[in-house]
Amino acid sequence: MSTASRLSVAPMMDWTDRYCRGFHRVLSRRTLLYTEMVTAAAIIHGPCERLLRKGDDEHPVALQLGGSEPEELARATALAAEFGYDEINLNVGCPSDRVQSGCFGAVLMKTPALVADCVGAMIAESPVEVTVKCRIGVDDQEPEIVLPDFLSRMSDAGVSRIIIHARKAWLQGLSPKDNREIPPLDYDLVHRMKAAFPDLHLSINGGIGADAVRAQLRVMDGVMIGRAAYHQPWDILGDADRLWDEAPPFSDPVDAAMAMRPVIHEWLEEGTRIHQITRHMLGLFHGRAGARRWRRTLSEGAHKAGSPAEALALYDRALDEVGNLVEAAAWN
The missing domain is CATH 3.20.20.70 (Aldolase class I)
Structure with missing residues (x-):
């Protein structure tokens, strides 16, 4: 330890x-x-x-x-x-x-x-x-x-x-x-x-x-x-x-956010509310393209998502939005 x-x-x-x-x-x-x-x-x-x-x-x-x-x-x-x-x-x-x-x-x-x-x-x-x-x-x-x-x-x-x-x-x-x-x-x-x-x-x-x-x-x-x-x-x-002296699991926060998806799905199936999870993830893109959109999508939509399917769809939407903004920033 x-x-x-x-x-x-x-x-x-x-x-x-x-x-x-x-x-x-x-x-x-x-x-x-x-x-x-x-x-x-x-x-x-x-x-x-x-x-x-x-x-x-x-x-x-x-x-x-x-x-x-x-x-x-x-x-x-x-x-x-x-x-x-x-x-x-x-x-x-x-x-x-x-x-x-x-x-x-x-x-x-x-x-x-x-x-x-x-x-x-x-x-x-x-x-x-x-x-x-x-x-x-x-x-x-x-x-x-x-x-x-x-x-x-x-x-x-x-x-x-x-x-x-x-x-x-x-x-x-x-x-x-x-x-x-x-x-x-x-x-x-x-x-x-x-x-x-x-x-x-x-x-x-x-x-x-x-x-x-x-x-x-x-x-x-x-x-x-x-x-x-x-x-x-x-x-x-x-x-x-x-x-x-070990390589990190991911090279960028988008990959890390994608890796969280199956973890979130498992927690949602246990009865966890999406807000209980995503409130800890709002700073993932701090200082990067898409950070504000990521925070806003998850914050505003978390309390409206009733079922696990709706909650996962919200997370997917936030992922898509931030991914598109990151890609656009890379091209500029």
Whole structure:
């Protein structure tokens, strides 16, 4: 899994569901994918099967858990083991109000001893690697002091792979959206952590685009990309497999969109609505001929398509339109 995490797509609430992951897997065979965060309590007390179900073709794929009670996280990890994830990740980075009220996410940066107990309990129940995703600190913490202490405690607890979002999280006064944009990035600090902890596999996250991946990999073991991978999937994932010295599955986004057709057909036959799938694909042609037509056709028609046949016809129409525009642009 350390090789797979050379490039990963971040866990993103309401975005990285099974349909998003299925689409991303078509674009890249090697990139490590993450689920949305699922709380340990939801797995134990809620619809476990629905929350943890994934496609057999999603691998390598990691489950991200949220929680702060070691026994609860251990039980959720044991239940998740039956679903065959390649990694279990603990969320110590999300700053949302929902997460804080449950005493997990970024607020756990304030209690590293508790996090160590949590991951220790998870490791005891997990057949696969347990990892942590964290921030460099929260609120008035001094990252230069807090982060190395946190990494040392995680290492002592048995964690060997950690993803660091190179921003602080402000738990009061900033929205989750602002916390992804306003606190300044400190790549240099994260780079120093790699030098200070050479035995840890450290990935960097936060504000990284396609043009910066290789430069970061000269310093770090892995790069995790979030919003850019979602909004510009082809730019990030279309060529990603070359990081493993492998040819990418497709040479252009039109071919990738065509390869998604049988996948979409299968999902529609299961009862999935076309909007649940195509909402994750709107950025496929970002910055390319036909991008606006692609988005408009899928967005405006998705809610009108009632049957699987109508939904697939809508997708075919969007494909035809963007294909014609791409061909016309090539001739001009």
